[in-house]
Structures are given as structure tokens and as C-alpha cells.
Amino acid sequence: MKQDEFVIFAELDREKFEDILERLMKFFQMVQFGRQGDDWIWVHFTDGKVDIDSFTSQALQVKGRRAQQKSARQILDCLEKEWIIRKFNPPQADLTR
Known part of the structure; x- marks a missing residue:
């Protein structure tokens, strides 16, 4: 398995977006987010970012x-x-990338 392959780790309840965002902002230093028809959150780590989105x-x-x-x-x-x-x-595998 290629370690740089894009994958999907889990699916979350989209109706809980606000709760999820609030929790992530308490636990992680670098969090970006937006709501533009679709919901998205980026949680940044030293090895890159993990995306959470409904794209x-x-x-x-x-x-x-x-x-x-x-x-x-x-x-x-x-x-x-x-x-x-x-x-x-x-x-x-995330086949959209």
C-alpha cells in the first residue's frame, strides 16, 4: 500500500458539524473550516492536514x-x-483525487 495514497478513514454525521467543529477546536491548535453549500474542516498536523468534508x-x-x-x-x-x-x-481509497 502506498503511504501517499489518499484514503477515507471514516464518515461522520453531517448534522453534527457544529458539535464536531467545536470539539476539534478544543483539542487541536490549527483548525480551518467553512460552510459554502458543503461543509469542510481542515485539521493541520506536522505531517499535513486531515480533511473532513461533504464535497x-x-x-x-x-x-x-x-x-x-x-x-x-x-x-x-x-x-x-x-x-x-x-x-x-x-x-x-479516495477515488475522487
């Missing part, structure tokens, strides 16, 4: 490079269980 799905998808699996896990670990629709193990 290609009705749910919020947690996406990044396969090598960022640890960072994605940190994000998922700080969220309420009921906000997480499903986790992909192994992560799914």
Missing part, C-alpha cells in the same frame, strides 16, 4: 493520505461515538 458525500468524510492514519485516529478518538457513522478499517 463528494452526504456524510462528512474524514480523508487524508494513508500515512496520516494516526492523525485521523486522534481526530476520531476525541469525538462522541454517536457522531461517527462508520470507520473504515482498512481505509477506503
Whole structure:
């Protein structure tokens, strides 16, 4: 498996966007976000950013490079269980990139 391959780690409940954003801003220093028809959040780490967006799905998808699996896990670990629709193990290939 290529570590630079883009993958989807999980899907989150889009209706919980505000709650998810508030929680992420408490746990992580560098968070960017927007709502422009679609919802998006970028959580920055030293190894790059993990995207959370609804650009290609009705749910919020947690996406990044396969090598960022640890960072994605940190994000998922700080969220309420009921906000997480499903986790992909192994992560799914993100065919939109």
C-alpha cells in the first residue's frame, strides 16, 4: 500500500458539524473550516492536514493520505461515538483525487 495514497478513514454525521467543529477546536491548535453549500474542516498536523468534508458525500468524510492514519485516529478518538457513522478499517481509497 502506498503511504501517499489518499484514503477515507471514516464518515461522520453531517448534522453534527457544529458539535464536531467545536470539539476539534478544543483539542487541536490549527483548525480551518467553512460552510459554502458543503461543509469542510481542515485539521493541520506536522505531517499535513486531515480533511473532513461533504464535497463528494452526504456524510462528512474524514480523508487524508494513508500515512496520516494516526492523525485521523486522534481526530476520531476525541469525538462522541454517536457522531461517527462508520470507520473504515482498512481505509477506503479516495477515488475522487
